[in-house]
Amino acid sequence: MKAAKESYSVLIKQEAKRLGFESCGVAKAEFLEEEASNLEQWLKNGFHGEMKYMENHFDKRLDPRLLVEGAKSVISLSFNYFPEEIQNKETFKVAKYAYGEDYHQIIKAKLNELAFFIQNEIGEVNGRAFVDSAPVMERAWAQKSGLGWIGKHSLLIQKNKGSFFFLAELILDLELETDTPFKTDHCGNCTKCxxxxxxxxILPNNTVDGSKCISYFTIELKDEIPSSVKGKFENWMFGCDICQDVCPWNRFSTPHSEKKFKPHPDLLSMTKNDWEEITEDVFKKVFKKSAVKRTKFVGLQRNISFLK
Known part of the structure; x- marks a missing residue:
């Protein structure tokens, strides 16, 4: 049985690599005991702001067996999105993850391919694929699967690779050989983020107050952005990469090779003036399949007006 578990894990990791995933690791599907108290305290502190959905499905967030009946393994995968070219520093900026087409669909399609491969090669295996759209604590599972450690900015960092990665999971009722959890924190005394x-x-105890994050204000918050943060966004109009851009580990970031993540050419060349005068037609053209559509044209206009 152990040999079968090992060979299945090797097989799955090889296919994940072929599909373009940077890393793949396996953890046992079980209750996240340590994360339970942290999540409870985070919610009690109101660090989720207006993201009320974070209060839902508390138990499911902590136990994958409540998401997939008979779940035995959590496969964690990472997919690089670091771009070859970035926007001009003097313009209004979009977080790098949203440069190209919406990652949810692209990564989900690859996960479904991996699940199909597992069914064909191993047999009747039940499970679900997750890409940042369900109550799954992806960073905790990635760390438990040996992919990397959670930095002070609460993002997963991979040694010699950085943090510009999407995370995704396959939760299966298949027993697999598990990987050793990543236990070493390589941030040390660094406080750059x-x-x-x-x-x-970003608080000193590896916690992020989500209600103060620029990404929260420019994407999640539907109301008016509070005047108390006026002048603090450093030209970020959708999301923010500041904590990642200053992280020393991201000197190892290399450009991705996924064609669908390439930005619309206009995105890289638009000036502040172009953004201020953007029409809905231009918005639809530049962000045709982008995650930026989530904030809608009026939302982006609100953000741009706030930056003026």
């Missing part, structure tokens, strides 16, 4: 955050959203 904490020091660089203009809204002081």
């Amino acid at each position: 904490i020091d660089a955050c203009p809204t002081e959203a």
